[in-house]
Amino acid sequence: MxxxxxxxxxxxxxxxxxxxxxxxxxxxxxxxxxxxxxxxxxxxxxxxxxxxxxxxxxxxxxxxxxxxxxxxxxxxxxxxxxxxxxxxxxxxxxxxxxxxxxxxxxxxxxxxxxxxxxxxxxxxxxxxxxxxxxxxxxxxxxxxxxxxxxxxxxxxxxxxxxxxxxxxxxxxxxxxxxxxxxxxxxxxxxxxxxxxxxxxxxxxxxxxxxxxxxxxxxxxxxxxxxxxxxxFLGRSTGLTATVVDSDPLRIVIGEHEIPIQDTLQTPPAGTTLRGHLRPQSLSIGSPREGEFGLSGTVRRVRDLGRRYDVTVRTETGTELLVEQHARPPAVDESVTVAVPKSALQLFDQTDDTVGR
Amino acid sequence: MSLARGWIGGQHRRPELLVPALLGGLLLLYFALPFVTFLARVGSTPILEQLSTPGAQGAIRHSLVTAPVSTAIATGFGVPLAYVLARRSFPGKRLVEALVVLPLVVPPVVGGAMLLTAVGRFTPLGSAAAAVGLPLTGSLIGVVLAQTFVAAPFVIITARAGFGAIDERLEQASRSLGYGPLSTFRNVSLPLARGSIIAGIILTFARAMGEFGATMMVAYNPRTIPTQIWVNFIGGGIDAILPLALALFGLTLLVVAALQRVGRLPTVVER
Structure with missing residues (x-):
């Protein structure tokens, strides 16, 4: 050294x-x-x-x-x-x-x-x-x-x-x-x-x-x-998830049950976790293979020239930030946000990583 | 277009300086008036003749010896103090700062009286010094003590402001480039605060040259120009002090001009 x-x-x-x-x-x-x-x-x-x-x-x-x-x-x-x-x-x-x-x-x-x-x-x-x-x-x-x-x-x-x-x-x-x-x-x-x-x-x-x-x-x-x-390193948007099954870890977000592949911890069922996502990994539209959809309404659209920042309020009340390059939806429009399961990073209440 | 031209023209003539210039001018006028009326009396007095009397010659000699010594002492001890005050905070700093300003607040005569209680002939310090042949009162040493007490704050306060204006990181960079604290002070802090220090030296020297109140208390003899002026005034009124006063102006201006030249102090704001 x-x-x-x-x-x-x-x-x-x-x-x-x-x-x-x-x-x-x-x-x-x-x-x-x-x-x-x-x-x-x-x-x-x-x-x-x-x-x-x-x-x-x-x-x-x-x-x-x-x-x-x-x-x-x-x-x-x-x-x-x-x-x-x-x-x-x-x-x-x-x-x-x-x-x-x-x-x-x-x-x-x-x-x-x-x-x-x-x-x-x-x-x-x-x-x-x-x-x-x-x-x-x-x-x-x-x-x-x-x-x-x-x-x-x-x-x-x-x-x-x-x-x-x-x-x-x-x-x-x-x-x-x-x-x-x-x-x-x-x-x-x-x-x-x-x-x-x-x-x-x-x-x-x-x-x-x-x-x-x-x-x-x-x-x-x-x-x-x-x-x-x-x-701090790049932009982040977040949602809350609840553990339904401890081992193997399964969580629920909205009405979706998602199995987590890489787990570092096995929190008990009922634990609330924080999920972190990169806004650019999200998209607006129906979910494809490996993705799940969260429906909500568009709250804000910001035109940044090379992209749009679209804020969507989901039915569970969390606001998700989506980076969109195509023409964005209008404010108050009902949309589905497609979330790739692999992009989700989970943290517990003490900020330790649970899995991804 | 005309708007832009008007603005540029305005910049050139600087009408925004009109009011401050007017206010400053009035004060200058007030400064200048006594000089003019005082100097107007020169014609009726034999200046050179009076300046060649032994009393005047001695006074000039004593002032020219003591004021530079006092200024050197004030600078030699005051600049390091100024540096410490600019760079460190420590318990009791406010007290030290008050102590530095105190000689400016106390009337010089009182300052002189205070000095007498500390170094007078019958004090332990005074009698010990007198015993080894260095009387601290009624001597040139006494004059220097009085001048230093009254004039040193100027160089301390001015130098402190100068050091304070230097970003400490310039000194840190010097340390990280391999220089110890002393070399850093010599290479970086001192040259960068030079203008302020020289301005402080000028103020201290001018104050020391003109020092009367404290000097009179501590060393009425040997006479300096100001004490001799007082003696002449008692004996002969205003006209009797003209020659020595002129000598005092002349000598002080000469030294101040020389210092400004050596220090390359700009007289106008550099753009």
Whole structure:
């Protein structure tokens, strides 16, 4: 493990920001730390970089316990959401800054600065001052500055969140390329699940100071371990189900009895479960093979250009969100929502997975 | 079109600054008036002749020695204090902040009297210092003590505002790039707060040059320009103080201009 976070907890006064957080980064991996605002991501970054001392837990870099070491003794590259380029230094001096702390001879330092400015495609801006750069150029200089001292781990704390959308998409690709070319172990922190899924080899999903899930993006998206992960990674719509038979597990939704193939638990009959579905797996129309139908009335239709969001209120009173590409039904129309049985993910009251 | 042109033209002439400029102008006029009426009396006084008297020469020399020393002490100790106040919260911080402002609130004469109770000739501190040949009152050291007490808050308060305006993450980035807290302060915090610190130094120096009330209490002798001015005023009225007052203006302006030049402080808002 290049980076190892071991049961890290942190408290600001009485407020708990991190609660027993553990995960690791393999060498060369790009892992996205994703979670809603205020879930403790920044506190975690600060603890890894050494800018706060965690209340408890350990941080290891390349096997060495650095928890009690100051930031300057850790080889951690850091890029924040806001620019931290030094306005009184040129781009070249900014990139060289992390190199002048060590004892590298001037010629070699110049060569490294040139190499990293080349990497981010800004060789011609070397003499410019940060104030003269565009937002995207500034971000790239920060990357070059953080990478030049060849850190063990690169921490990117919401590096794209302050940029507008088109710039963000372009820079996302840039970061992926730079990470590939340098092979630096990277922790990419973001609240944007799409950004996280498109970039990362693995995801660490955080919620309210704790790790909610760790895994590959596709895996977590397709079989989220908790309702939070389900709703945070992509859109989720839900309904309630009741257990009719415990083993093998059978549930009832409306008037449909559905056998569940993969079961992790065997809740007793009568237990109420929460079913989670992806809106795009639902469709409006009569159910086909492997699907069951729930009838209801259309409550709302939202035109999003490339698709419609149709909200259907079923006879049992739950509202289902259906993504529809064809022409949508009219509001108040009676329709049937076709639900593929395999798309259903079941959680119990304590948010543990029951089956799918 | 005409609307757009009118707006651009308006931008150019800045009518929105008319009211503030008018209000500020009135205050400026009030500032300038006493200077003009005071300086109008210059013609009737032999300035250079009076400035070459031993009393005036000594006062100028003493002021030029003490004010820079006081400013240096206030800066050397005040800037670190300002940094701590800008960066940390700790129990009793409000008390420390109040203490920093206190010398500004207390009339200088009272400040001087307070200093006398602390370092006067018959206090333990004062007598011990006098015993080793460093009298803390009635000496240049006394002048420096008085000036520092009264003038230091300016550099502390201004520098603190300067440090406070720097995003702490700029310092964190420096730490993560391999620099310890001291090098980070030197490389990042200090250069970025430079303008505020120099502005504070200028204010402190100007205040130290003009310091009278506390100085008079702690060290009536040796005379600085302000104490000598007081002596001259008692003896000869307003015309008697003109030469030294002019010297005080001139010297202070010279140093302030030099500091602004060294600090490259912009006189207009940069766009």
């Amino acid at each position: 290049t980076l190892d976070v071991e049961s890290l907890s942190h408290q600001y006064g009485t407020e708990r920001a991190l609660n027993d957080v553990s995960f690791g980064l393999e060498s060369g991996e790009l892992v996205a730390l994703v979670g809603p605002s205020g879930c403790g991501k920044t506190t975690l970054v600060q603890a890894i970089a050494g800018h706060i001392s965690p209340t408890s837990g350990r941080v290891r870099l390349r096997g060495e316990d650095v928890t009690d070491q100051p930031p300057e003794a850790r080889r951690v590259g850091l890029v924040f959401q806001q620019s931290t380029l030094y306005p009184h230094m040129t781009v070249g001096e900014n990139v060289a800054y992390g190199l002048t702390a060590g004892d590298i001879d001037p010629d070699e330092r110049e060569a490294i600065v040139a190499e990293y400015l080349d990497l981010v495609d800004l060789a011609d801006q070397r003499e410019a001052y940060p104030g003269e750069l565009s937002g995207g150029q500034g971000r790239r200089v920060e990357l070059a500055r953080a990478l030049a001292p060849q850190p063990d781990v690169l921490l990117l704390d919401e590096p794209l969140s302050a940029l507008d959308r088109s710039l963000r998409l372009g820079l996302r690709e840039e970061i992926a390329r730079i990470q590939r070319e340098t092979g630096v172990t990277t922790l990419f922190v973001t609240h944007d699940q799409e950004e996280a899924m498109s970039l990362a080899d693995r995801l660490v999903v955080m919620n309210e100071g704790s790790v909610a899930a760790v895994g590959q993006p596709r895996e977590l998206y397709e079989s989220p371990p908790t309702p939070f992960v389900a709703s």
